[in-house]
Amino acid sequence: xxxxxxxxxxxxxxxxxxxxxxxxxxxxxxxxxxxxxxxxxxxxxxxxxxxxxxxxxxxxxxxxxxxxxxxxxxxxxxxxxxxxxxxxxxxxxxxxxxxxxxxxxxxxxxxxxxxxxxxxxxxxxxxxxxxxxxxxxxxxxxxxxxxxxxxxxxxxxxxxxxxxxxxxxxxxxxxxxxxxxxxxxxxxxxxxxxxxxxxxxxxxxxxxxxxxxxxxxxxxxxxxxxxxxxxxxxxxxxxxxxxxxxxxxxxxxxxxxxxxxxxxxxxxxxxxxxxxxxxxxxxxxxxxxxxxxxxxxxxxxxxxxxxxxxxxxxxxxxxxxxxxxxxxxxxxxxxxxxxxxxxxxxxxxxxxxxx
Ligand code: ATP
Numbered sequence: 001x002x003x004x005x006x007x008x009x010x011x012x013x014x015x016x017x018x019x020x021x022x023x024x025x026x027x028x029x030x031x032x033x034x035x036x037x038x039x040x041x042x043x044x045x046x047x048x049x050x051x052x053x054x055x056x057x058x059x060x061x062x063x064x065x066x067x068x069x070x071x072x073x074x075x076x077x078x079x080x081x082x083x084x085x086x087x088x089x090x091x092x093x094x095x096x097x098x099x100x101x102x103x104x105x106x107x108x109x110x111x112x113x114x115x116x117x118x119x120x121x122x123x124x125x126x127x128x129x130x131x132x133x134x135x136x137x138x139x140x141x142x143x144x145x146x147x148x149x150x151x152x153x154x155x156x157x158x159x160x161x162x163x164x165x166x167x168x169x170x171x172x173x174x175x176x177x178x179x180x181x182x183x184x185x186x187x188x189x190x191x192x193x194x195x196x197x198x199x200x201x202x203x204x205x206x207x208x209x210x211x212x213x214x215x216x217x218x219x220x221x222x223x224x225x226x227x228x229x230x231x232x233x234x235x236x237x238x239x240x241x242x243x244x245x246x247x248x249x250x251x252x253x254x255x256x257x258x259x260x261x262x263x264x265x266x267x268x269x270x271x272x273x274x275x276x277x278x279x280x281x282x283x284x285x286x287x288x289x290x291x292x293x294x295x296x297x298x299x300x301x302x303x304x305x306x307x308x309x310x311x312x313x314x315x316x317x318x319x320x321x322x323x324x325x326x327x328x329x330x331x332x333x334x335x336x337x338x339x340x341x342x343x344x345x346x347x348x349x350x351x352x353x354x355x
Contacts, residue, residue, distance in 0.1 A: 002028050002029075002062065002063050002153035002154045002185070002186040003025065003026065003027055003028045003061075003062075003063055003064070003186070004025070004026040004032075004049060004060070004061070004062060004154060004186060004188065005025050005026075005059075005060070005061040005064075006022055006023060006024050006025070006045075006049070006058070006059075006060055006061075007023055007058055007059040007060075007061070008021045008022070008023060008057065008058040008059070009021070009022040009023070009045065009048060009055050009057075009058035009059070009060065010022070010055060010056050010057045010058050011041070011044050011045075011048060011053065011055055011056050012056045017210055018041045018044045018210055019041040019044050019045050019048070019210050020041075020209075020210040020211050021058065022045060022058070022205075022211075022212050023212075024205055024212065024215050026186055026188060026203065027186075028063075028186055029184040029185070029186055030186060030187070030202045030203055031177070031180050031187045031189065031200055031201055031202045031203075032186075032187065032188050032189065032201065032202065032203050032204075032205070033188075033189045033190075033191060033196075033197040033200060033201035033203070033204045033205070034046065034188065034189070034190045034191075034204075034205050034207060035191060035192065035193075035194060035197040035204050035205070035206050035207070035233075036192065036206055036207035036208055036233070037192055037208065037233070038192060040207040040208050040209060040210065041207055041209075041210040042158075042190040042191075042192075042207055043158055043190060045207075046156050046158055046188060046190050048060060049077075049156060049188060050072055050075070050077060050079050050156050051067065051070055051071055051072035051073075051074070051075050051077075052072055052079070054068075054069070055068060062075060062076075062077070062153060062154070063153060075153075076152050076153040076154075077152050077153060077154050077155070077156055078147050078148070078150060078152040078154075078155050078156070079156045079157075079158075080144075080147045080155060080156065080157045080158075080160050085143070086131045086139060086142060086143055086146075087131070088130075088131060088132050089130075089132075090130075090131065091127070091128055091129060091130050091131065092118070092123065092126050092127050092128070092129055092130075092131055092134075092142050092145075093114055093118075093127045093128060095131055095142050095143075095145075095146055096114045096117055096118060096142060096145040096146050096149050097110045097111075097113075097114040097149065098146060099146060099149055099150050100113060100114070100149060100150065103150065113149055114127070114145075114149060115127070117145045117148060117149045118145060120145075120148075120179070120182060120183070121141045121142075121144060121145050121179070122141075123138060123141045123142065123145065126138060126142075136168060137168070137171060137172075137175075140172055140175070141175070144175075144176075144179065148179075148183065148185070151185075152185070153185070153186065154185060154186035154187065154188065155185055155186070155187045155188070156187075156188045157187065157188070157189045157190065158190045159190055159191055159192070160176075160189075161173065161191075161196065162191075169196075173196055173199050173200060174199075176200060177199065177200045180200075189201070194233065194234050194235075194236070195236075197218070198218045198222070198234075201217075201218055202217065203215065203216065203217060204216065204217070204218055204221055206221060206229075206230045206233060206234070208229050208233075213226060213227045213229050213230050214226040214227065214230045221234055222234055222235065223342070224344070224353070225239065225279070225344060225353065226352065226353050227346070227351045227352055227353065228241065228277065228279070228346045228348075228351040228352075229351060231279050231344065231346070235281060235282075237282050237308060237319045237321075239279045239280065239281050239282075239344070240279065240280050240281070240282065240285075240318045240319060241277040241278070241279050241316075241346070242277065242278045242293075242313070242315040242316060242318070243275065243276070243277055243278075243315055243316070243348070244276055244277075244278060244315070245273070245274070245275050245276065246273060246274075246276070247270070247271060247272060247273040247274070248267055248270065248271040248276075248345075248354075249267070249270055250267055250268060250269055250270050251266055251267065252264070252266070252267050253266055255278065255345075262278065262292050262293075262338060262340070262343070263340040264278075264340060264343050264345065267345075267354070271345075271347075271354055274347050274348070274349065275347075275348040275349065276345055276346060276347060276348060276354065277345070277346045277348050278343060278344075278345060279343065279344035279345070279346055280338050280339070280342065280343050280344070281342065282308065282319045282320050282321040283320075283321045284338060284339040284342040284343075285318070285320040285321075285322070285336050285337070285338055285339070286322075286336065286337045286338075286339070287309070287320065287322055287326055287328075287334055287335075287336060288335070288336075288337050289334075289335040290335045290336055290337030291335055292335075292336060292337050292338050293311075293313055293318070293335070293336040293337075293338065294313065294314075294333070294334070294335050294336070295311040295312050295313035295314075295318065295333070295334060295336070296311065296312050296331055296332065296333050296334065297309060297310070297311055297312075297328045297329065297330055297331065297332045297334055298310040298311060298312045298317065298330065299330055300328055300330075302324060303324065304324060305323070305324055306321050306322065306323060306324055307321070307322060307323075307324045307326070308320070308321055309321075309322055309328055311334060311336065318336075320336070
């Protein structure tokens, strides 16, 4: 069992709080991604799990054992920084086997384990080649092989693809997830890239200013963002927000935005008079001459199969993703329908979702 349980984990650097009372559980075999903008506390959280940084308070349990005060090498984990650093003067076999040699494993054992690892990564035909002559993708696989050869309880990865160009990064995202499907080792992966997170994660924690704003599956986070920050951070273009003010009664089925009634899923509780925001994703808007939202086309961005259309409405600019074959010209008046089942409501003061 390599479940990771984080309880009220906190880290202060002097008077600055980098991580504020985090709580989450990564189940055995899960691929967990910590996602958020630069400086939000992802790396600090990861370093505490690794044992490279001690918490100011709170606990970390690995497979049920409290390791909060243990040193890094006493926790059975592998920390993968960038998947680049290889020993250029050694061949593939020696590069992959190095951590086992350093650990003092007998040669026969190393040989067997290296060969198994290479087969898993489909680089067994390269074992006796020098790493200096390898293509980029194979080099990355060798680096991965070196990280997994010890078979640690879990992997911690801090932006391992950070320095790769886009095409290569997409390939490695796919490879990493594939590898995970085969070995199912508990993994904690840090990135600021939402596409990477969505593509790989079983669970995501979205962090902002040291706080976990939401913890859930990629689908939950995309479909039901818990805060306006999450709704804005995930999705490209991000979720649209239109302001409106008022009170809502339990059971309300519509709200009035911009003079028009917008159907919303039934509310379970009363909402006191508040400044609210109606949130909707660009792909949940239809250009059908509807009357939920009226405006004028501001501009379009052609993307091949879809286009992003900016529409100026009384409540502000709204972006829609619609099929590319709809012809629209700047200045043209349009009527839009919002997909009622996919709307979110937020309290603007707290930023939290109302339902
Ligand atoms: P990035 O993607 O830029 O690494 P991050 O989300 O991983 O961002 P952290 O590296 O965890 O963020 O840093 C969180 C905050 O804590 C930052 O404001 C950083 O300046 C601060 N911080 C991190 N380590 C230290 C330290 N040793 N001393 C003081 N402040 C620190």
